[in-house]
Amino acid sequence: AVLLLAALVVVQAGASPRASPRRRRDVPDPNAPHVFTNSFLVKLNGDLGNDVAHQVAQRNGFENLGPVLGSHNEFHFVHPSLAPARTKRSVPHTRKLKVDPLVKHAAQQPGFLRVKRGYKPFKVESLVGPLRPSQDPTDPYFSFQWYLKNTGQNGGKPKLDLNVEAAWAQGITGKNVTTAIMDDGVDYMHPDLKFNYNARASYDFSSNDPFPYPRYTDDWFNSHGTRCAGEVSAARDNDVCGVGVAYDSKVAGIRMLDQPYMTDLIEANSMGHEPNLIDIYSASWGPTDDGKTVDGPRNATMRAIVRGVNEGRNGLGNIYVWASGDGGEDDDCNCDGYAASMWTVSINSAINDGQNAHYDESCSSTLASTFSNGAKDPNTGVATTDLYGKCTTTHSGTSAAAPEAAGVFALALEANPQLTWRDIQHLTVLTSKRNSLYDAKNRFHWTMNGVGLEFNHLFGFGVLDAGAIVALAKQWRTVPARYHCEGGAVHTSLEIPSDRSVLMKITTDACAGTDTKVRYLEHVQAVISLNSTRRGDVELFLTSPMGTRSMILSKRANDDDHRDGFTKWPFMTTHTWGEDPHGTWLLEASFNSQMPQHGFIREWTLMLHGTRDPPYVGLPVTDPHSKLAIVKKAHEERKA
């Protein structure tokens, strides 16, 4: 097993030079009196389209980056020889454009106040033009909300945040979107929540009534749902606590965690409650994070999720956001059937300086990350609303991360209410950022998959970027139909030796020639049955034909099961997103154990989910360094 790990490191080291060097652009000083960029907003005489705009740009020495907000007559030009930031207007360049007979109007864009961040940024500004300098909310706790605006407070890393101000500056604040908090109730009388509370969409399943007000306990234990609700939609500029990610969105309470035990009925009814009134369900619960439980949704709950995804939001599909778990490195959220489901967006957390949180439970089904507590400074928790009209600065865990994601998705849904549940996942993949996220223990590195998307076992495709997801959502075209292909199966029992790994291969044509052909992957499931003398010591890796290696099961030191093993358990990975599934898939199983163990893989079925048609053809590429541009190019090269 040690050798295997070493091999993994080598593979990743080999892949990393493909990553382009970290791009850092000097940013104009916002205090400087006048700053002009090399960007020009050009309006043509009539709806002449992108091709004409290209010609106009070319003959005047400019580069056309594409239409502004899908317009047919307004385009974004840059002049390559101009400095990206200068203190004087470039009169000759502007004049040159203005005298072109096809140009009605040309304006050099003044300096951006907002700052591009992170790795291969998706340029919000290139889509929506320069953003208005926005005012910070006046709410008293806003300065503690480093996850919304990280200025380096409490030792954090400046600009490592959800970039919500870039979304707000586009006028997107979550209007007409409802997020349901499935938890221990919501203090809907809280002055920061009461006017954003959606009573019609709320319910109390723990007490069977329509009012999910939390139950009192001496330790105020049932404050959790209220805290999560504030992260999503606490009101702005009302002098109470802080502000929600989507501060004009509605929040519903579903009280379902507060009874002595859970039942399938409560889960199912919660996840299927008012699916046309509720857009997003946020969940911060699941099987116990003790590092030895393997469990998932039961029958009724699974039906509720499938129904929500297929029929909710009047057919567009509900968004289920899931906390990946607080089990730390001893647990693997692929053993949590809720987080590992394709139909939930599983969210992990990073702390205020970019490290993973120590309690983070990682797995290959995690799609992206947001922020939570865990830094040494105890004041770096999540600031939000609290029970009985109070405020807190210490909300914590991955369960604090999930509602942040729900808030970001609420922004995306306001920007484009027609987004389906799959559109949200595609947008998440394309706009999440590596930023400065890293594994504090240096185990998991950023790796590029076969179409140039960077992923990390801990963080998925990176931290959500509200500004970018909103900008891309505005021009989004719904992805093509999804197909499900059984890529192949191995039904023969194979022994997992104690001292080395066993490899299994499935060579697949991804259902070519049938009506379920998959050429562009979304989710991949390895459905596996295995038994071993110690389940927690088994590690599983799945490698795609394009060479992307996912750790689909990590060692779980506390899991001493020797009886149940896994029976047709679907291990899911998102890492191969956008790849071509055609070719040979490799499954490696080994023991990571001091003691000799033995076991058998009894069955492996490879399930491929994705589209037959390239998913992003209708989308204009305005930034050649964006993830969208990179994936699109990879897809185009494949077609050729």
Place this chain on the structure above:
Amino acid sequence: MYPLVTAVAVFAAAAHLAGAYLSSPKQEAMLTDALLREMLDPSYLDLESGGPVLASRNMKDFDALDYELDSALGPLSPHPSTRDGEYLQHAPSLWGHQYLSGGAGEGKQQLRPDGAIKNKHQVKTDAALPAYCTPPNPCPVGYTADDGCLDQFENTAAFSRDYQASQDCMCDQEHMFKCPSAKNGHTDGRNDISEDDIDRFVHEFQDKNSNKIVAKKYHVKKSSNPYLQGERLPVAAKKGFNVQ
């Protein structure tokens, strides 16, 4: 028609081909159908035990399914079953609440040969499973008492505490500093509720049904909560209170 699948097993260390297995086309077809039916068929929600994958399920459910697939006797099999189908309706009727008394249903008895200790009479029922106190239901913005909520409400801890204190309900020993009749209180801080607590609650519940009078006027007694029926699941909140 179906994807050509070559399943090859290789031992890494030995790095030689151990063998190649072609799955039988019939088996393949069956599995494919099973997998896809849940997603594609409009009746995906009506499958009795569902397709095997695409969803994480209870392990115990899988065992039965495994058998069906392996023995090709399942409902998805192209071949008719050699046995008659079994139907839930043919099972002994379990409708309605069940009550038990006597025998092991009497609970913990301390009996002496001389009869010095009286038998405790205890009737067990599945009529209502335990629940904590019911929190107040203040009226949200735009609602009035006609909607079944509380008009007169103060959003404080004290108000909720007093409201719940008037109820006769199971004390949450994990999160209340003092429970009135906590004879069997946990000292180890575990999260589960002991059988004794549940028994006690059920007992109290029945007493309440027969003769208790509820003191505070705003306390509306709830009929039993239908959502609390069914198997108890080992599901926990990831509340993040242990990650400070």
